[in-house]
Amino acid sequence: MFPIKRYSLIAIAVVSFILLFAYYSDERNAGYQFTGVVHDVKSSTNGYIFFIDTSEDTIRCFSSDQPEDLGLYSFRGSFSDDRGIFFVERWLDIDNYQNND
Numbered sequence: 001m002f003p004i005k006r007y008s009l010i011a012i013a014v015v016s017f018i019l020l021f022a023y024y025s026d027e028r029n030a031g032y033q034f035t036g037v038v039h040d041v042k043s044s045t046n047g048y049i050f051f052i053d054t055s056e057d058t059i060r061c062f063s064s065d066q067p068e069d070l071g072l073y074s075f076r077g078s079f080s081d082d083r084g085i086f087f088v089e090r091w092l093d094i095d096n097y098q099n100n101d
Helices: 002-025 094-100
Strands: 034-043 048-053 058-063 072-079 086-093
Touching: 034 058, 072 094, 086 094
Parallel strands: 058 086
Antiparallel strands: 034 048, 034 072, 048 058, 072 086
């Protein structure tokens, strides 16, 4: 009877790991910091500078990838030391993501 309990415990652990992996692999569960509308996208030498209007503020952002002007996005990243610009590490294009559901 002892081996059955051990294999049951291993099976539960594997299933739990798979479920957690599936949950955190979904873009919607990535823990984005801001959601808003992108506007005034301008090209720079290293990427793109743009603004995002959230429900609370307007944030100046930088990304190496170009977002679509007037698109709805969620962003994750970090602010510069003086909080003058937000460096985008990852984003989710909500308009395209919802259209794919």
